[in-house]
Amino acid sequence: MADALLEREKTVFIGGEWQHGRGSDPLQVIDPSTGAVLSRLVPGNAGDVQQAARAAAMAFPGWKRLPGDRRARYLRGFARGLEARKTYLVRVQMHNNGKPRIEAEIDVDDAIATFDYYAGLADGLDERQDARVDHMGGAHFGLVRHEPVGPVGLIVPWNFPLVTSAWKIAPALAAGCTAVMKTSEMTPLNELVYGEIAEEIGLPAGVLNIVTGAAEVGVALTHAPELRKISFTGSNMIGARVMEAVSARCLPVSLELGGKSSIIVTADADLDQAIDCIMGGIFFNSGQMCSATSRLIVDRAIEADLVEALVARTNALKIGSPFEDGTEMGPMTTNAQYRKVLSFIAEARSDxxxxxxxxxxxxRHGDFIAPTIFRDVPRDHVLWRDEIFGPVLATTSVASEDEAVAAANDTIFGLVGSVVSGDWARAKGIADQIEAGQIWINTPQIVYPDSAWGGFKQSGIGRELGPWGLSGYQGVKHILSEV
Structure with missing residues (x-):
C-alpha cells in the first residue's frame, strides 16, 4: 500500500506548516491483520509540543474574535475535506486498525456528521450572546456570555481514529478555542489528514496543531502552560495521570474513560432483536470499545434459549482480514491489547x-481472537468486573428486574447500558435506574452528534457531543449593570 500519507516524512503540523518530528524513537505503524509494517514515522517530542502550544496561544485572540458563522465555514470545510477523502480514509482504517469495511465507513461518516453538526451550532453562537437576566429587586440586570476557554490540548485514543478526534476538534474550534492534538502512536495515519484539510481550506495558522507521538508528547501536552484545558479519551490509568498533571495548575479537564457496561434482556424480549444488540455491543470493533456491553444480564426464564441462539450466531461470525469479502470481525488493533485480552481469557479458563x-x-497471521462467551460468570470475578477491551462476553441470569438493575449498577464504571424488552415502558423504567450516561433501548449502539456522550462514576468527567460538548470548551461570563 504505497500512499502519500503512509510515506509522510513530516508528522508534525504546527502554525499551519508541516515539520519533521524531533522525537528520537521512530514509530512503527502495523497492519494488525498481517503483522506487516505499514509505515515508520518519526514522531514529535516535548519541544514540538511547546512550539505547538505557543502557536495555538498566538492564534487564539484572532480565532476567538472571528464571528461564529465564519468559524462554521471552516468546520464545513473539514467535513467536505473528509468527504472527498472517504474512500482513501476507509482503506487506511482497514489497514491501520483492522476494521471491516462497514465499520471503517461508519467511522468516516461519523466524523463528517460531527463537523457538520458543530458548524450548525457555531452559526448561531453570536445571536445567543448577551442573553439578558433581570435580577430580583429590579435595580440591576445581567448579560450572559459564553466564551471560549482558550487554547486546549486534545489527546485521542487508537480504537476510533477520526471519530474521537472529530468529537474534540469540532466543538473546540466551534467554541472559538485553538487546539493542539496528540494522535495515538498506534494509529496516527488518519488523524494526520486533519492537517492536510486545514491547509486546503486556509484555516488560520495555529488554530489546529497536530503532534504525532507517544508518552513524551502526552506528558508535555499536560504540562504546557499555554493550554487552558485538556480533553482526554483513553484508559482510566492514563486518565488519572492526566488529571494529576493538570491539577497542579487547577485547569479544567474532560475525561472519557473506561466502562464495564451491561445489557439487560427481559423475559418478554424478542430473541433475534436481543441477539443483534448483544453481538453489536460486544463484537463490533472486536470489542475494543469503552462502550462495550460486555456483561449480559438475562432473565432466567429465557436464559437457556437466548444463550443457545447467541452461541450459534457467534459461531457463524466471519472473522478475517478487513479486505476479505464478508468479514464481520477483524483483528485486535494492537499486539499489546491482543496479549492483554488473551491473558484475561487464560485466567478465566484457569479458574x-x-x-x-x-x-x-x-x-492465522495477525492478532485475531475468537469471539468468546463465558456463561454464569461469578459477579466477583475479574472477568465480570474489569474492562477487558476485547471480544469477550460474560453472562449471568437473574430472577427479577430489581436483581438485574442491581447487577448492572454493581460496578465502578457508568458509561453506557442497554435494555432489550418487549414492553417499552418496562424497558424505560429499567433504563431510568441504570447508573450510566447513555442507555439504548431495543437498538444497537447508535451515537448521534447531537446526543450526549460521557459517564458516571469512574467512567469520566464531562460530556462530549451535542450542545454539552460545545459548552465543555466555553466559560460563562456574567456582566452586571445598573438599570
Missing part, C-alpha cells in the same frame, strides 16, 4: 469458568 465458545487466538 474453571464455563466457556461456551471461543476462548483462544485464531490460527
Amino acid at each position: 474453571g469458568l464455563s466457556l461456551l465458545t471461543g476462548g483462544d487466538r485464531i490460527d
